[in-house]
Amino acid sequence: MKFKPSLIALSVLSFSASAHAEDKVLNLYSARHYQTDEALYADFTRDTGIKINRIEGKEDELLERIRNEGANSPADVLLTVDAARLAKAHELGLFVPVRSKVLEARIPAHLRTEDWFSFSTRARVIVYNKDSVTPDSVRNYEDLARPALKGKVCSRSGSHPYNLSLGAAIIAHQGEAKAEEWARGLVANFARSPKGGDTDQIKAVAAGECQVALTNTYYVARLMRSTKPDEVKLMEKVGVVWPNQATTGTHINVSGGGVLKHAPHREAGIKFLEYLASDKAQRYFADGNNEWPAVEQVKVVNPALDALGKFKADALPVRNLAMYQVKAQMIYDRTGYR
Numbered sequence: 001m002k003f004k005p006s007l008i009a010l011s012v013l014s015f016s017a018s019a020h021a022e023d024k025v026l027n028l029y030s031a032r033h034y035q036t037d038e039a040l041y042a043d044f045t046r047d048t049g050i051k052i053n054r055i056e057g058k059e060d061e062l063l064e065r066i067r068n069e070g071a072n073s074p075a076d077v078l079l080t081v082d083a084a085r086l087a088k089a090h091e092l093g094l095f096v097p098v099r100s101k102v103l104e105a106r107i108p109a110h111l112r113t114e115d116w117f118s119f120s121t122r123a124r125v126i127v128y129n130k131d132s133v134t135p136d137s138v139r140n141y142e143d144l145a146r147p148a149l150k151g152k153v154c155s156r157s158g159s160h161p162y163n164l165s166l167g168a169a170i171i172a173h174q175g176e177a178k179a180e181e182w183a184r185g186l187v188a189n190f191a192r193s194p195k196g197g198d199t200d201q202i203k204a205v206a207a208g209e210c211q212v213a214l215t216n217t218y219y220v221a222r223l224m225r226s227t228k229p230d231e232v233k234l235m236e237k238v239g240v241v242w243p244n245q246a247t248t249g250t251h252i253n254v255s256g257g258g259v260l261k262h263a264p265h266r267e268a269g270i271k272f273l274e275y276l277a278s279d280k281a282q283r284y285f286a287d288g289n290n291e292w293p294a295v296e297q298v299k300v301v302n303p304a305l306d307a308l309g310k311f312k313a314d315a316l317p318v319r320n321l322a323m324y325q326v327k328a329q330m331i332y333d334r335t336g337y338r
């Protein structure tokens with residue numbers, strides 16, 4: 001998800017040229033940027049006649065921008081990743097509630113709220129070094145906190161939304177005391193201080209710098225689909241486990257979006273969300289980042305996801321992930337999961 005200043009400059013120009021609410025335009029603020037996006041947006045414009053002005057930026061920058069623009073914001077729709085960030089947009093009062101029969105029929109109830117909707121899912125899995133760890137020793141998130149893995153675990157920052165959302169899921173299932181015990185055990189097992197992104201953890205596991213780590217599935221899938229010799233080699237060293245298959249299921253997170261409170265083109269915004277839930281858009285949207293469609297009956301053909309196989313996903317409502325974010329952060333602060 002790269003920041004594209006040139007695109008922003010272009011989009012600002014087109015905003016000023018389309019000041020009337022009745023214009024057939026949609027101003028989209030998006031933290032997503034994938035190859036399939038061009039087709040995704042072009043199809044919407046062809047189907048509806050609504051032109052899309054796009055501003056792409058980093059997740060937190062876009063939130064801040066919408067907040068600063070306030071009632072004058074030209075933004076109609078925000079698309080971003082992670083339940084924690086979507087929840088933050090909700091808490092800041094940036095979204096407007098949307099009632100849509102299409103969205104209610106298409107997006108499963110646990111993947112939507114009254115004002116934001118998930119359009120794809122990703123899972124948080126355990127990766128392990130095949131030379132030094134057996135998959136049976138890392139079947140569950142709980143295993144990462146057991147003394148047997150002392151000095152073997154690496155992690156990205158506990159403050160990152162992906163780890164906060166996982167912490168929130170553990171609180172929702174097991175309560176705060178158990179979640180804190182888990183975080184304390186995990187921190188005690190670190191091979192190094194948290195640093196880098198998910199891909200860096202996979203690389204550290206392959207290199208033997210640590211033996212076990214957590215990562216979102218699309219980072220694994222991206223490496224699995226890579227033809228670069230060093231990445232092909234790297235993935236030969238790494239095994240993947242779907243955690244908690246015998247209990248709550250593997251933690252999933254989402255990417256999604258909502259219509260903004262001050263949207264100048266609210267109807268177009270709702271139409272766009274409904275379009276994102278269509279079969280065709282779901283395939284572009286999910287496959288663009290090696291994710292799964294939120295709409296259950298839609299299937300993507302993706303060799304890496306097919307190779308990873310089927311799994312039992314945690315059915316916890318995404319709004320519960322949002323509910324426990326702050327508590328997860330407090331637990332991570334207390335246990336030194338920085």
Ligand SMILES: [Fe+2]
Pocket residue numbers: 216
């Ligand atoms: Fe990511």
